Amino acid sequence: MDDLYRDEILDHYRHPHNFGTLEAPDAVQEGSNPLCGDRITLMLGISDEGIVDEVAFTGRGCAISQASASMLTDEIKGKPLAAIVKLGSRDVLDTLGIPISPARLKCALLSLDTLRRALADRVAWEASTEEVPV
Amino acid sequence: MAIVRPLDPIALRADFPLLERDFGGRRLAYLDSAATALKPRVVIDAVNAYNSRYSANVHRGIYAIGEEATAAYEAARAAVAHFINAPDRREIVFVRNATEAINLVAYSWGRHNIASGDTILLTELEHHSNLVPWQILAQERDADLEFVPIDDLGRLLQASYEVLLRTRPRLVAFTHVSNGLGTINPVREMVEAAHAAGALVLVDGAQAAPHLPVDVQALGCDFYVFSGHKTLGPTGSGALWARRELLEAMPPFLAGGEMIREVHLRRTEFNDVPWKFEAGTPDIAAAIGLGAAVEYLEGVGMDAVRAHERDLVAYTLDLLPQEVPDIRIYGPQDPDERGGVVTFNLPEIHPHDVATLLDREAIAIRAGHHCTQPLHERLGEAATARASFNVYSDREDIDRLGAALARAQRLFNGPAVH
Numbered sequence: 001m002d003d004l005y006r007d008e009i010l011d012h013y014r015h016p017h018n019f020g021t022l023e024a025p026d027a028v029q030e031g032s033n034p035l036c037g038d039r040i041t042l043m044l045g046i047s048d049e050g051i052v053d054e055v056a057f058t059g060r061g062c063a064i065s066q067a068s069a070s071m072l073t074d075e076i077k078g079k080p081l082a083a084i085v086k087l088g089s090r091d092v093l094d095t096l097g098i099p100i101s102p103a104r105l106k107c108a109l110l111s112l113d114t115l116r117r118a119l120a121d122r123v124a125w126e127a128s129t130e131e132v133p134v
Numbered sequence: 135m136a137i138v139r140p141l142d143p144i145a146l147r148a149d150f151p152l153l154e155r156d157f158g159g160r161r162l163a164y165l166d167s168a169a170t171a172l173k174p175r176v177v178i179d180a181v182n183a184y185n186s187r188y189s190a191n192v193h194r195g196i197y198a199i200g201e202e203a204t205a206a207y208e209a210a211r212a213a214v215a216h217f218i219n220a221p222d223r224r225e226i227v228f229v230r231n232a233t234e235a236i237n238l239v240a241y242s243w244g245r246h247n248i249a250s251g252d253t254i255l256l257t258e259l260e261h262h263s264n265l266v267p268w269q270i271l272a273q274e275r276d277a278d279l280e281f282v283p284i285d286d287l288g289r290l291l292q293a294s295y296e297v298l299l300r301t302r303p304r305l306v307a308f309t310h311v312s313n314g315l316g317t318i319n320p321v322r323e324m325v326e327a328a329h330a331a332g333a334l335v336l337v338d339g340a341q342a343a344p345h346l347p348v349d350v351q352a353l354g355c356d357f358y359v360f361s362g363h364k365t366l367g368p369t370g371s372g373a374l375w376a377r378r379e380l381l382e383a384m385p386p387f388l389a390g391g392e393m394i395r396e397v398h399l400r401r402t403e404f405n406d407v408p409w410k411f412e413a414g415t416p417d418i419a420a421a422i423g424l425g426a427a428v429e430y431l432e433g434v435g436m437d438a439v440r441a442h443e444r445d446l447v448a449y450t451l452d453l454l455p456q457e458v459p460d461i462r463i464y465g466p467q468d469p470d471e472r473g474g475v476v477t478f479n480l481p482e483i484h485p486h487d488v489a490t491l492l493d494r495e496a497i498a499i500r501a502g503h504h505c506t507q508p509l510h511e512r513l514g515e516a517a518t519a520r521a522s523f524n525v526y527s528d529r530e531d532i533d534r535l536g537a538a539l540a541r542a543q544r545l546f547n548g549p550a551v552h
Binding site: 034035036039061065104 | 483484485486487490491493501502503507510515516517545546
């Protein structure tokens with residue numbers, strides 16, 4: 001069993017990074033998978049130079065969706081939008097580092113989808129965020 | 135009372151080819167029969183026989199295989215009628231599934247009988263398929279929907295039902311057995327009360343027809359629907375039963391070939407029931423397969439099926455809290471009030487993670503809202519895990535489930551190893 005839910009995933013699930021809310025976010029986006037009830041709210045602070053200097057999320061759901069959100073917020077914190085728009089599904093799945101079955105892809109990619117929608121009126125996404133199985 | 139000969143799941147398992155498949159040295163513990171059932175060899179053979187030996191259209195061909203196909207299709211209708219003790223095989227309309235049957239009633243009967251200000255009475259237990267068609271109808275007709283609430287064990291509050299019947303609903307529609315919680319509803323009593331209030335009654339039998347004896351005449355309802363694929367039959371098969379005079383008065387749902395007697399450029403005379411409701415070439419193979427499935431179940435004996443599943447429910451309700459002390463089990467705790475469905479959550483583990491971990495051990499359960507989002511709102515849970523049974527399920531499946539749940543709980547609770 002353990003290889004699927006490796007310790008790092010469970011650590012992120014039990015103790016998610018960047019978990020909470022921002023007082024004055026520049027972008028707020030909710031995302032959910034109605035089929036399973038996974039839900040996250042993503043908040044971003046974006047500097048005038050286009051750097052995501054603050055990020056926070058709250059959420060509830062399966063280990064994969066919540067660990068993915070925790071890892072993705074780590075990944076984008078302090079990065080310029082120009083770099084963030086290059087993040088694709090493959091990057092998120094690689095970071096998770098576990099085999100994701102087709103039925104669980106929506107869980108794994110909920111945070112990326114929410115991030116993309118949070119930034120939709122600011123930037124054009126460059127990388128593919130399609131659900132491509134690894 | 136007749137003696138019920140106990141069902142032997144180990145012997146019956148040999149009838150289900152899928153259970154011979156190897157899953158990493160194990161057989162599959164298939165605990166998602168409420169979603170769809172495994173198919174016995176007699177059903178697979180019946181479908182294959184049609185496709186390989188007499189795959190002609192029905193009610194058309196003046197040649198040997200056309201007549202064989204028609205005879206087999208109509209024999210399947212008679213078998214389904216017998217299975218639910220319908221008085222007349224012509225009261226059975228073949229549909230794709232229970233969803234289509236409910237939609238047929240909502241479109242055909244509903245649009246000719248529900249007017250502005252009328253009430254349709256449903257319950258909090260309903261599958262989306264017995265909710266959304268009525269929402270659409272109510273919006274279109276400016277009608278009202280009311281809902282019988284449940285208690286904390288998922289049982290319909292009969293006192294509230296009595297009160298809601300005073301709104302004089304035109305139709306009461308509710309599930310025979312809840313797919314979410316397994317609750318077995320007191321159909322006969324509820325039908326009597328509805329009729330006394332002047333309402334017709336539709337019963338969603340999707341989770342009942344496969345699992346316990348159904349006698350539509352004894353239940354007294356007006357419409358009864360079920361899915362073939364949950365009843366050991368092929369996907370694409372299902373049945374609507376309605377009293378003959380209702381079907382006679384209802385206009386067609388879909389129009390085209392087969393449902394006509396005479397067609398002229400500007401007018402058409404419709405066929406008799408049930409063919410009036412079977413426009414176009416039906417899923418002949420699936421209907422024939424469903425006929426084989428219900429005959430198989432009758433051979434096993436529906437009293438025996440019910441007794442077997444009741445035993446499995448009792449065993450599960452007893453075992454799971456021993457394996458996982460903090461498990462939360464939803465729905466009636468009395469196996470007499472519960473069909474072969476056990477819905478649960480483990481503390482601090484999302485049911486999707488539970489299902490994924492179980493899948494690694496060749497145990498198939500359902501995780502999600504099971505097409506009952508309003509029920510899950512009532513439970514205060516976005517999602518639950520569900521194990522559900524059928525004739526081929528046995529205690530070994532549940533032992534494996536219990537042990538795997540205990541391992542999942544330890545994995546998620548245990549300290550991370552660095």
